[in-house]
Amino acid sequence: MRHIKGQHLLQGKKDKLVKIEEFKTLFDYYKKEIFDGAEYNCIKNRQENLRRPQYLPLDDDVRRLRNYTLTEIAQMNDPYKILDMNEYPRLRDLVVARITLFNTKRGGEPSRLTIKEWNNAKDGVWLAETNKKKAKTSEELELFEINKLSYQSGKSVCHMLPTLIPKDSCKAIQKLTDPQIRQMTGVNPSNIYVLSSGFLGFKHK
Numbered sequence: 500m501r502h503i504k505g506q507h508l509l510q511g512k513k514d515k516l517v518k519i520e521e522f523k524t525l526f527d528y529y530k531k532e533i534f535d536g537a538e539y540n541c542i543k544n545r546q547e548n549l550r551r552p553q554y555l556p557l558d559d560d561v562r563r564l565r566n567y568t569l570t571e572i573a574q575m576n577d578p579y580k581i582l583d584m585n586e587y588p589r590l591r592d593l594v595v596a597r598i599t600l601f602n603t604k605r606g607g608e609p610s611r612l613t614i615k616e617w618n619n620a621k622d623g624v625w626l627a628e629t630n631k632k633k634a635k636t637s638e639e640l641e642l643f644e645i646n647k648l649s650y651q652s653g654k655s656v657c658h659m660l661p662t663l664i665p666k667d668s669c670k671a672i673q674k675l676t677d678p679q680i681r682q683m684t685g686v687n688p689s690n691i692y693v694l695s696s697g698f699l700g701f702k703h704k
Contacts, residue, residue, distance in 0.1 A: 561600065568597045569667055576670045587675070587684040591694050594671050601665050609662055611651060612693045614676055620649035620664055 503519065575582075575590045582590060598609040619625065625648045634640040647664040664672070674680055676693055686695050 564596070565600060568593050568600070572597060572667060572671050576674070582674060582680050582684060584684045587680070587686075590671055591675060594668050594675065595694050597668050598662065598664060601668075602662055604662070608651065608660060610692075610694045612649060612662065613651075613691045614693055615691070616649045616651055617664075617672060617676060617693045620647040621669070623647075625650055625661075 572590070572593050575586065575593070580586075595610050598604075598612075602609065626643060634643060645666040647666075647669060649662045649664060650659040651662055652659065672693055675695075678688075681690075681695075682688070
């Protein structure tokens, strides 16, 4: 709308600017009445229907996907294997799938992991020694030792979303964040995201 207003202003079409302002005023006044019902139905459908057992993925399918991603990631973790522009996004997709499945999250959240957030997770910034001492079993302690904990900014600036990064993905992430590999595969140096799918771009794509 700002672009249209700018064009009309440059062309001296003040009468059309007035009509746009009138439309915007009416839209702002009625938009809750128009869209609230649709938004409510979407949320209700997501909460009541999509979480029902019959709409959840089959255990066998989840297990098959897990095994596939682990196998493929392990093959691409070969330290002597150099990633090219075709293999880099493939490894990226595998890691996104692995972390998403591991955390039962939406895919958009793990894919927004930044290099800074990964470095914090790698250095154990969010795992204090006092938390490790609270582990009641050897299994709980092992979870602290083998997984990396990251906190990401959510849609609201007030929310930080925890994401566990399994050990089997750490070597792959090290490759994806290697400056030399990113340069060779065309990732812009200004791209701050670990799991970048866009090349030579400043933004996460």
